[in-house]
Amino acid sequence: MGTLTFHLEPAPYFDFSGRHIPVNIIKSARAKNIKLKVRPSGVVELVLPKRVSLKNGLAFLQSEQGWIANAVKDIEPSVAFEDGAVIPILGKPHTICHTPHSKRGVWAADGKILVSGDLPHLPRRVRDWIRREAKIQLTLKTTYYCSLIEEPVRRITIRDQKSRWGSCSSAGNLNFSWRLFLMPEEVLSYVVAHEVAHLRHLNHKKEFWDLTEKLFPEMERAKKWIKINGTSLHKYDTTN
Numbered sequence: 001m002g003t004l005t006f007h008l009e010p011a012p013y014f015d016f017s018g019r020h021i022p023v024n025i026i027k028s029a030r031a032k033n034i035k036l037k038v039r040p041s042g043v044v045e046l047v048l049p050k051r052v053s054l055k056n057g058l059a060f061l062q063s064e065q066g067w068i069a070n071a072v073k074d075i076e077p078s079v080a081f082e083d084g085a086v087i088p089i090l091g092k093p094h095t096i097c098h099t100p101h102s103k104r105g106v107w108a109a110d111g112k113i114l115v116s117g118d119l120p121h122l123p124r125r126v127r128d129w130i131r132r133e134a135k136i137q138l139t140l141k142t143t144y145y146c147s148l149i150e151e152p153v154r155r156i157t158i159r160d161q162k163s164r165w166g167s168c169s170s171a172g173n174l175n176f177s178w179r180l181f182l183m184p185e186e187v188l189s190y191v192v193a194h195e196v197a198h199l200r201h202l203n204h205k206k207e208f209w210d211l212t213e214k215l216f217p218e219m220e221r222a223k224k225w226i227k228i229n230g231t232s233l234h235k236y237d238t239t240n
């Protein structure tokens with residue numbers, strides 16, 4: 001196992017054999033006890049109840065280093081949106097290329113995501129572009145699956161939900177994670193078919209799964225892909 005050292009400056013982090021592991025310290029009025037967890041993105045989260053001082057919180061963090069090292073060792077390093085980073089777009093690797101002198105905004109071509117403008121704005125511009133493109137793609141698919149079951153398309157919202165890829169509200173509004181746009185197109189299609197099927201059945205009973213499979217016959221293969229690869233998509237753009 002690698003070595004873990006804690007640093008408080010400039011922002012709390014662990015150095016884990018050269019890897020930067022951010023530590024998010026949260027003061028909570030509601031928390032009763034100290035809570036420590038490692039997010040799938042590799043960020044360590046320390047929640048401190050009001051009565052616990054920062055000093056005692058940090059002492060606790062030091063005492064749990066063995067546990068933390070074990071929890072982070074299998075997490076893949078995070079991938080920031082920066083020049084040269086490789087990001088899957090609909091499952092195909094794309095390299096982010098800063099092209100400061102072109103005036104085209106952000107666009108994808110030949111396995112590249114080209115980004116014009118000043119370098120400091122690049123992460124935000126890539127982030128905005130991916131969310132925009134994800135929404136276009138997810139809206140198209142939603143419209144298609146809704147037409148198959150003759151349901152109207154209601155509101156579609158793009159989020160960064162950590163625990164789920166999509167959800168359906170009782171009012172029929174659909175929420176999707178922008179990270180679906182990183183998955184192969186057929187897996188994204190499955191998630192949309194799944195949420196659209198919830199417009200008919202707001203449960204996971206047999207009738208729901210039968211309808212999902214009718215909409216998307218390759219369902220089992222897509223579910224398997226998500227089970228194997230889903231978590232690792234949380235390593236991209238861990239800034240929020």
Ligand SMILES: [Zn+2]
Binds near residue numbers: 194198203204
């Ligand atoms: Zn569901």
